[in-house]
Amino acid sequence: MKKIIVPVDFSNCSKNALLNAIIVAERMNMELVLLHSFMLPMATSDGTPLMVGSMIDDLQNASESRMTDFVKENRELKRVKFSTEVTAGLLLASLNDALKNHDTAYVIMGTYGASGLKKAFIGSNAYTVIKNVKRPVIALPEDADITKMKRIAMSGDYKQIPSAAAIESVIKLTQAFFAHLYIIHIDQDKALEQDELEIAKGMEKYFKKVPHSFHFKRDYDVEDGLLAFAKEEDIDLLVMISRHHSLIDRITRGSETKRMVMDIPMPLMILSEPK
Structure with missing residues (x-):
């Protein structure tokens, strides 16, 4: 078990x-x-x-x-x-x-x-x-309640497809609570590029087991964009993928995942991904 x-x-x-x-x-x-x-x-x-x-x-x-x-x-x-x-x-x-x-x-x-x-x-x-x-x-x-969650949002960067194991852990949780899964991408650009669209299409096959939808939101701050989306859609659980960034990435833009854990006042699910 x-x-x-x-x-x-x-x-x-x-x-x-x-x-x-x-x-x-x-x-x-x-x-x-x-x-x-x-x-x-x-x-x-x-x-x-x-x-x-x-x-x-x-x-x-x-x-x-x-x-x-x-x-x-x-x-x-x-x-x-x-x-x-x-x-x-x-x-x-x-x-x-x-x-x-x-x-x-x-x-x-x-x-x-x-x-x-x-x-x-x-x-x-x-x-x-x-x-x-x-x-x-x-x-x-400390006051969070996910026992009746119906809306789960997964933040995707559309840069690479998450591992099947990572996605499966989200799928099983979504199924167990008969929830809807929102795959949300926050970006500064006005539209997705062709390679990002291909990544989104590649992810589609993993989500056929659950009700789901893809969303794109333009915002200059990832945290602000996710919070706004979570509020608009009444999200019960926000799922993020924690990847190991290079030293340059950490210096230039910091760790978005750490900011989420420290600052976002809502339930988070963090999926670990290898380099």
Whole structure:
């Protein structure tokens, strides 16, 4: 059975992500893995070793106890198959280890709608996961609800056709919720060039399984254009493809995906694509 990994920190934000994940798991006949990773303060400021075996055990036991309480508080978990994992270390390392042990379809995690340093820290943490995890990641603001989603938008650059695996993860989610899939391209130009039209035609064959439509919107700012489209069409989930840009690309125009994760106040699904 395919699985959905849900990183949890026992906050209301991760609880909301879990409640959404339960519905997705029900719709797609998947199992949940609740993953909590706790940090180990390994040394004092002068480099003196701090942690000993008993202290590590205490942290492990305390975290496992909190996980037990978290499960009891979320009775909706009874509706799906699930397991829990409590590990020490950074979230990314723990998540990648979990991915090696489970046939994972999606990672569903909460993102905090905070400001200042807290937003920068949490946003960077979410972006680190998205950048380095080779599975579709659904990032949910703390009040987000995708349990009844009917409109899913996929941002395409029409520069190259996404991998079949990436597209399939979107198709299956769209089918599970009987949703309509919008493929939206934002560009500064007035019209698509011939090679971009060919890419769009090449993508058409992948979307025959679901109701879908192609859209082109002119805007000088990708984020503004996507937000405007999402508002106009009442989009429930925005899907983006995160590709590894060259150093020149990062310097000249920055990372659009990172800006989305940090700034857009709506549910996002990020698909990882190789170079």
